[in-house]
Amino acid sequence: MSEPVQDLSRRGFLAGATALGAPAPAVPAVVQRRAGIVILIDSNEPHVMGHAISYSGNLTRHFAGLGQTPPIEVVANGQGIEVFRADKSPLKEPLAALRQMYPNVGFSMCASSKSIAESKENLMIQLIDGASLVPFGVGRVVELQRKGWAYIHG
Template sequence: MISANGWSRRGLLAGTAILTAGGAAAAKEDRLADGVVILIDSNEPYVMGHAISYSANLSKHFAERGARLLIEVVANGKGIDVFRADKTPLVEPLAALRQSVPNLTYSMCASSKTIAEAKEQISIPLISGANLVPFGIGRVVDLQLKGWAYIHA
């Protein structure tokens, strides 16, 4: 739902005044979402880069407020390239980010990986620290149902 001022009531932080109009929402300003899930479904370098910078910026933003926010980056479809050791242009930035943000998880859609492996006739290696989830979009929905905010990179 969009409020009169144009802000979504289901913004980045569920129930907060940060991205919602004032009024009753302002009273909930200190209630953070349990975490943020960022979906990458494109293999465009700038999209992958945005997801990484979003993760770093969110972590810094909440650390400055004394809060620890859980962040999970989920790669689905063509977006799995971000966590492919044989294709990602971001091996070093991803490794550095995982070192600096301990509450960050990288997840790759196993279904998308299987489809890509069949199409390319290879076994796809994952970057260090990346995990497989059965279905990327299913993981996103599971986290949203648990109160996580959603960002599409």
């Protein structure tokens, strides 16, 4: 005597489960909103840094039009730390203006990359006003993504 063939497709499983009185798998009713937006800069190319910074202003204006103010964090890692260096940033003035206009935008520099650059250049690197240090830039990006933040590579 042969056993009946089971329908292993999703439809067959759901029909079988419902017939047996088992509840159908739960489907989330609401998709969770992203908590914020993280933008990574890992290049010292002026156009790359400029685009990443303009993204933060454009995103702020976009969401303001929707009545929202998500936090935005620009994280500089590797060669990208140049954007937040007081001695080398080609964007000091635009960054100062951005901070003043949009307080929801924050700037973070990788402390590990900063330490490597200080060792190579034999000097202490000062950050632009408003920038802070995080232990590892890439770690900060992952930390924020795990909290539901959207990720943009600059």
